[in-house]
Amino acid sequence: MKLIEALIQLLGPDAVLQTEADMAGFTEDWRGRYRGVAACVVLPSSTEQVAAVVSVCVQYGTAVLPQGGNTSLCGGAVPDEAQAPPVIVSLNRMRKVRSIDAANNSMVVDAGCVLAAVQQAAVEARRFYPVSLGAEGSCQIGGTIATNAGGTGVLRWGGTRENVLGLEVVLPDGTIWDGLYALRKNNTGIDLKHLFIGAEGTTGIITAATLKLHPLPTSHAMAWFAPTDPQAAVEVLGLFQARCGSQLSAYEMMDARQLNLVLAHVAGRRDPLASPHPWHVLVELADTADAATLDQALQDVLELASERGLLSDAVLASTEAQRAALWEVRHSVSEANKKAGMGLTTDCAVPVSAVPTFITQATEAVRALVPDMPVAVVAHLGDGNAHFIPFYSFEQWKALPDQEAAAQAVRHAVNEIAHVLGGTFSAEHGVGRTQLAEMRSYKSAVELRLMRTIKQALDPEHRFNPGRLLPSE
Ligand code: FAD
Numbered sequence: 001m002k003l004i005e006a007l008i009q010l011l012g013p014d015a016v017l018q019t020e021a022d023m024a025g026f027t028e029d030w031r032g033r034y035r036g037v038a039a040c041v042v043l044p045s046s047t048e049q050v051a052a053v054v055s056v057c058v059q060y061g062t063a064v065l066p067q068g069g070n071t072s073l074c075g076g077a078v079p080d081e082a083q084a085p086p087v088i089v090s091l092n093r094m095r096k097v098r099s100i101d102a103a104n105n106s107m108v109v110d111a112g113c114v115l116a117a118v119q120q121a122a123v124e125a126r127r128f129y130p131v132s133l134g135a136e137g138s139c140q141i142g143g144t145i146a147t148n149a150g151g152t153g154v155l156r157w158g159g160t161r162e163n164v165l166g167l168e169v170v171l172p173d174g175t176i177w178d179g180l181y182a183l184r185k186n187n188t189g190i191d192l193k194h195l196f197i198g199a200e201g202t203t204g205i206i207t208a209a210t211l212k213l214h215p216l217p218t219s220h221a222m223a224w225f226a227p228t229d230p231q232a233a234v235e236v237l238g239l240f241q242a243r244c245g246s247q248l249s250a251y252e253m254m255d256a257r258q259l260n261l262v263l264a265h266v267a268g269r270r271d272p273l274a275s276p277h278p279w280h281v282l283v284e285l286a287d288t289a290d291a292a293t294l295d296q297a298l299q300d301v302l303e304l305a306s307e308r309g310l311l312s313d314a315v316l317a318s319t320e321a322q323r324a325a326l327w328e329v330r331h332s333v334s335e336a337n338k339k340a341g342m343g344l345t346t347d348c349a350v351p352v353s354a355v356p357t358f359i360t361q362a363t364e365a366v367r368a369l370v371p372d373m374p375v376a377v378v379a380h381l382g383d384g385n386a387h388f389i390p391f392y393s394f395e396q397w398k399a400l401p402d403q404e405a406a407a408q409a410v411r412h413a414v415n416e417i418a419h420v421l422g423g424t425f426s427a428e429h430g431v432g433r434t435q436l437a438e439m440r441s442y443k444s445a446v447e448l449r450l451m452r453t454i455k456q457a458l459d460p461e462h463r464f465n466p467g468r469l470l471p472s473e
Contacts, residue, residue: 003060004040007087010052015093017041026088029078030071030135031338034433036079038065041088047168047176047207050089054205055174057087057463064089064172064464066201068143069114071135073334073345076147076200076432080467089205091142098208100125105213106165106182111142111206118211127213130157134331142206148198150428152330155382156249156286157214159428160197166210167193172203172459182210195454200430201465203458217249217286221294222323223302225314226277227253230356232310233281233381237352239301240283247294249286251382252330255279258376258389262329265336269329273313281381282330284323333378342397343376343389344407346414347435350423352384358421359386365413366390373410385427388414408437415442431469440471 007016017023018040026041028034039062044050057064063086070077079086091112098108102125109118115136122129131144133151143149145167150159157163166181179193196204227233233253240248256278262269273280285294298316305311317323337343350358359377366373370390379386390410392400400406415425415438425438439448451470455462 003056003062003087006056006060007040007042007053010056011042011044011049015043015045017043023088026067026070026090027078029075031073034075034078034080036081036083037085038079038088039085041067041090043090043093045093047094047170050094050170050205050207051174051176053087053089054170054172058172058174058461061461062087062463063466064205066142066146066205066465067091068112068140068146069135069138071139071143072147072432073429074347074426074432074434076430076465076468077143080433083467086466091140091205091207094207097121100127100213101182102127102213104182105215106210107213108166108180108182108208108210109141110208111140111145113141115139115141115144122213123216125213126216128216129163129211130214131160131163134334141209141211145197145206145209146199146201147430148428150380150383150385152250152252152380154380154385154428155251156246161194163212164193164197164209165212167196167206168208169196169204169206172461172464176207177204180208180210195458198430200432200469202455202469203464205464215288218288219286219291219294220249220323221285221291221298222317222326223283223298223314224272224317224326224329225281225283225302225305225311226273227279227281227305227311228309229279230359230381232305233279234352234356235308236281236283236301236305236310237382239305240285243301244285244297247285247287247289247297248283248382250282250284251380252282253279253377253379253381254330254333255377257374258333258378259329261340261376262332262336265339266332269332270325272315272326272329275313277313282326337376337389340391341394342392342407344391344410345429346388346390346411346425347385347427347429348388348415348418348423348425349383349385349427350418350421352381354421354423355379355381355384355386358417358423359388361421362388362414362417365417366410369410369413380428383427384423390414411435412438412441433468436468436471439469
């Protein structure tokens with residue numbers, strides 16, 4: 001029996017996609033930059049089916065590529081034309097919220113649950129799941145765990161890693177590991193869930209997760225303001241932290257070019273301020289305290305910042321609709337950039353205090369390679385994660401003799417600045433394919449050896465996501 005026949009026997013014909021047309025949404029990435037060929041796409045409906053699919057792939061010696069919402073920004077979720085076609089295991093049919101334990105502040109969900117659906121299920125239980133990002137309407141909880149996604153809530157609630165209590169995983173030999181603990185304390189040896197969080201599907205397929213929930217913020221205060229420059233934005237962040245403590249829930253910065261790209265390419269978005277400014281910050285406070293207290297704190301800090309000459313304009317969101325509109329501007333960045341040109345998205349994090357220097361030096365480094373290259377900046381400033389995005393126009397990009405080499409050179413110049421400032425080249429998007437070469441540049445020999453040892457122990461045949469995350473030796 002052939003591989004496809006065995007999979008059809010296991011799952012039924014409607015759960016095994018084979019034609020190019022049926023597989024198109026799975027073999028090309030969200031930005032249309034990477035395309036590959038798959039043996040087929042399978043849509044299992046249960047953990048047991050995922051395990052059985054993996055066992056069949058072991059039997060036929062076929063590679064396995066787990067896929068969630070396919071929103072990766074670094075080519076992690078689609079096949080690589082240089083590798084043998086894998087079986088894409090899509091979690092699209094595994095979308096159950098298995099249970100919510102409000103008293104324990106935890107919930108257990110299938111890995112295919114869309115992030116926004118998880119957030120909504122938590123709200124219905126008067127709880128809060130804090131991981132939030134622009135792709136939340138389509139990325140899946142399994143994908144966010146496999147990439148250790150960051151987003152806008154990291155400043156207050158931590159990233160995905162801090163919000164996962166337990167996992168259920170199908171291992172590369174087809175074994176199911178049930179690690180769906182719902183505990184805050186469990187000192188029984190190596191914490192195995194961390195072998196899968198951020199491993200980008202190279203060590204197992206996450207089929208379910210126990211997530212940490214938080215008290216539901218019932219009041220918010222939000223403003224959009226124009227700091228005089230990134231250094232002023234860092235100083236205002238300090239003022240907010242001193243006055244508001246853990247009520248500060250988001251602190252996002254973008255430059256004028258980035259805002260203008262959103263306004264030009266995404267319908268319905270408006271400049272929150274009446275006149276143009278070089279830099280912009282969205283700040284949000286959230287709490288279970290009354291809204292008036294938060295509004296007062298927000299106004300106090302903005303007034304103080306204004307007196308100190310740190311900002312030139314500000315607007316407060318006074319209704320839920322205004323608040324949503326400000327978030328829409330922020331969350332439209334990736335959609336705008338996809339249409340605007342060939343943005344060479346970088347994903348560096350440096351200490352918050354070093355972000356202004358990073359922006360200045362990265363701009364100089366890029367311009368030394370490509371004079372006058374336009375750059376957009378959008379930063380989760382509260383946690384030091386700055387997406388510094390040099391742009392080629394689509395025409396310039398098409399005319400480049402070696403696109404890959406040109407893109408690598410520009411990204412590497414930016415990553416090098418972050419490295420010198422004590423930072424990282426991948427803060428939240430992961431490594432995927434785009435950043436594979438940088439693993440060799442910036443991870444030490446000891447770190448690479450440890451990662452390869454773990455990979456070898458779990459997946460000795462290198463069946464899961466070959467060619468991702470770990471560069472070949
Ligand atoms: P996919 O893209 O399908 O897969 C990503 C990787 O995870 C692949 O290597 C895949 O093999 C692996 N994988 C997927 N599911 C599983 C599973 N169940 N088990 C094991 N491995 C699996 N990211 C951020 O961190 N912060 C942001 O603010 C942010 N904003 C974004 C905004 C937009 C508009 C877009 C398009 C993307 C954004 N991203 C952001 C990137 C992306 O959304 C995240 O990386 C997300 O976590 C990917 O989830 P996914 O389900 O789409 O995973």
